Amino acid sequence: MDNSSEKAFLIAFGKNLRKVRTEKGFTQAQLANDLGVEISQISRIERGIINTSIGNANDIAKVLKIDLKELFSF
Numbered sequence: 001m002d003n004s005s006e007k008a009f010l011i012a013f014g015k016n017l018r019k020v021r022t023e024k025g026f027t028q029a030q031l032a033n034d035l036g037v038e039i040s041q042i043s044r045i046e047r048g049i050i051n052t053s054i055g056n057a058n059d060i061a062k063v064l065k066i067d068l069k070e071l072f073s074f
Contacts, residue, residue, distance in 0.1 A: 013048070024064050028046070031064070034063045035063055
């Protein structure tokens with residue numbers, strides 16, 4: 001995957017995470033607190049600034065009570 005494709009993927013993932021998070025009624029602060037991470041990390045993921053690990057994505061899905069694949073449905 002070239003750099004522009006990776007960036008587009010990270011942005012799409014982040015937008016989808018924000019959509020799912022808000023649909024589930026979570027603020028960034030609540031999600032960060034439940035995951036034991038800084039709010040800034042959630043913000044950076046949602047803006048496509050950082051590439052989170054698959055383990056973190058799995059933890060996010062568990063907190064949001066969704067299937068992991070839902071985070072990748074965009």
